[in-house]
Amino acid sequence: MRLVVRTCLLLSRPPPDHPTLAPRHGNITRPTPGTGITLHFKDHKGNLIKTIKANEGDDILSLAHEWDIDLEGACDGSIACSTCHIILPPEHYDQLPEPSDDENDMLDLAFGLTDTSRLGCQVHVTKDMDGTEIRLPSATRNMFVDGKKPTHH
């Protein structure tokens, strides 16, 4: 097999044919095609990683896992690390409930902190968020060796 190196922004797999067959991570069920709240994930430079559909109430970390977007949750959403740091547009940041002291303590240590930073595990999708751009400051360009789907770790 000829070795091809591809630089790619996302580690994707094809979406399931039917939502009921969707694999579940963090209790996420993908919306029926044609419905759901649209979210655009972007890297720190603003390049689009992936556009996804969410249900109201889903948290951003679980959504990222469900859609194979490179957002880590080292502490499994227990507000003990800053690996799921995301940046929201100001208008959507302002609509959310204030972060807790615990979340702010972790954000203090986040890489590339901004005034509209949150932990992805603490942000739950609302209808108002339709079309929101979510930036991932820690996303790097993933190079992988082409030909096989990358495995999950």
Place this chain on the structure above:
Amino acid sequence: MPPLPAKLAIVGGGPSAFYVASRLLSLVPHANPSLRVHLFDSLWAPHGLVRYGVAPDHPEVKNCTSKFDQAAADPRFRFFGNVHVGSASPTSISHAHPLPLSSLLQNYTHVLFANGCTLPILHPAIPPSPRCIPALSLVHWYTRHPSNPPPPALDKITHLTLIGNGNVSLDVARMLLTPPSALKKYDVPEHVLDVLSRSALQHVSIIGRRGPLEAAFANKELREMMHLPDASMLPLDSPLLTFPEGTTLSRQQRRTMELLHKGSQSRFGTTQKTWSLDFYRMPTALTPCPPSAETTKLTLAHTVLDPSTGRAILTDQTSTLSTSLVVTSLGFHVDPTTVFFDPSSGHLRARGGRILSESGIPLKNMYASGWTANGAKGVLATTMMDAYAVADTILSDIVSHGAANAETTPGGEYGSEAVPDTLIPNLAPHPEDPPEEIQQGIMDGLVTQYHDWNLVDSEEVRRGALLGKERERMCWEDARNFLSLSRHHGR
């Protein structure tokens, strides 16, 4: 021409090592190029500071091990614990199985150093003594680290002084000031709980040579101190809480100041135990005293901040503190006996994830990540991002150069400097096997593998459940006996 197989040795088995391994294994498909990742940990149990550094009352931080377990389940991954890589250098772990670096280089195409900063930075004015120990000894005591330090004589200690106010310092203070009844559900060994339950400790002084704005602790750890159920903080003098007009505080500093203003949840004097943050103080001497004396005198020089350099400078004022034990918590450095150690930085000579020769030339197929490359700083997210960047560097070498290229450029392609053959990994080692010393160590029951750890892990959790706690840790002797019995019973 397809690249030759890549066989990576990672020295170290902590978060940096596992994040690099995890990233590589997830980005490289199983078939081509062929990849093997072997971890060598000087401790018999994996996960480094996650097991032997994270405070027991922070169990959520340890959730990252589920990702490490996933990486370890990959058939291309192997873990070899209780292995000391290096020449016959001194190690605090007497039972560690030696593996010369030359043997590692003969058996691998790529070598990554991810073995952390294992030694405490000491204070020049107050060297270790029966009255002065590094915080690392206490951390190793309450995590049952294989270095096996003696327990502190908490039944005789009434006043304890911590030098340094980073998170390790606050972890130690919190462990000593939290009621043992609140700790017993966590991963705290029974013998540690016993000592804590006999504690005579009344006060912990936390000394910092600069002020509140320069304090090294994070707000999470400070907030936890403020919320201790049975310990209260000596309120700070108001001059410490005010700043010259025009001082701009960062978000983190602003939140720190809010916490310091508010003070502890329990009012000072209403609790049995107390603690204080003593800013602008620098230890200069510890008066020797007979072992029977309850306390000894610690001399502290008073300091001010030099506004131009941001450093602490001495004033001519001093004071003394009567204290039972001084605990220094001033950071960590790499073991100086490690190859590629740079005395000026306290960590390895490395840049952009690559090991450098003495004249600063990157060495072919030799890498460093995590604290051993960058020094002991940053949180788990920092380590993870660094590890992913280093994994990408390794991967780009594997796929773009391939080991094959190196054959035509002996000494590396990075410069004309001759790199000693002894520092170049082998281009075509055995594709699968670890070094012979390791195979022998496994047969002798001296080298642990990840399936051994999985057995120990489950057993520790099972033993903990019987005691109503998260886990009850094994020491090496326990683990060795347990594993030998498991093998005997074919488990």
